[in-house]
Amino acid sequence: MFKDLYQTVFPKICYGCSSDLAKTETWLCTSCKTNLPLTHFHKYNSNPVTQIFNGRVPLVHASSFFYFVKESAVQHLLHALKYNNTPKLGTAIGEWYAEELIRDRAFESIDAIVPIPLHYSKQQKRGYNQSAMFAIGLTHLLKKPLDITSVIRNTATETQTQKSRMERWENVSDVFEINSAEKLTNKHILLVDDVITTGATLEACANKILNLAGTSISIATIAFAKI
Numbered sequence: 001m002f003k004d005l006y007q008t009v010f011p012k013i014c015y016g017c018s019s020d021l022a023k024t025e026t027w028l029c030t031s032c033k034t035n036l037p038l039t040h041f042h043k044y045n046s047n048p049v050t051q052i053f054n055g056r057v058p059l060v061h062a063s064s065f066f067y068f069v070k071e072s073a074v075q076h077l078l079h080a081l082k083y084n085n086t087p088k089l090g091t092a093i094g095e096w097y098a099e100e101l102i103r104d105r106a107f108e109s110i111d112a113i114v115p116i117p118l119h120y121s122k123q124q125k126r127g128y129n130q131s132a133m134f135a136i137g138l139t140h141l142l143k144k145p146l147d148i149t150s151v152i153r154n155t156a157t158e159t160q161t162q163k164s165r166m167e168r169w170e171n172v173s174d175v176f177e178i179n180s181a182e183k184l185t186n187k188h189i190l191l192v193d194d195v196i197t198t199g200a201t202l203e204a205c206a207n208k209i210l211n212l213a214g215t216s217i218s219i220a221t222i223a224f225a226k227i
Ligand SMILES: [Zn+2]
Pocket: 014, 015, 016, 017, 018, 019, 028, 029, 030, 031, 032, 033
């Protein structure tokens, strides 16, 4: 039983390429981990993620950890994080990213980290919010508080995949609600999500928070997908 538990916590197969992992490796083999397509966007005031929001939402800063490349280790990781009951993978990715962010002194002025909430029914089904697990990994190294209660999602949205930008916006524009304004007022919030494509979901959530006095927003996601 102990061995089974060990293999659940430290899987022996690389999530990127399915090769066997060495004892010192977790989630990814050394080759997959060193070849991850990092964006380094956090080093640049203007980057493809900040540009998504230009003229739409005022942001302090925005960045993504990886480029989303089809059939790559990044896609395999994200798929596992969503569908393989691997919440600890999200935390690990958050810690990997936080190492980069700390090294480059990015997002130093944030006050709290808020993951994009899932609708209650979806979170019940999956067992966890993958964006919250990523956020937890970030908090471990960035030493900023996690806030998973101040923003809630009141509507279960349909899948965004087959929708245009306008349809995506209509789909998400009113799904978020502020649950405790006093915890967000006068704070610089780092909003985090798993993948950014059109930015419609993050924009809707950011706008709700920005309605509160003294708030500002930065954004960080695991992956950036070109449309
Ligand atoms: Zn590998």
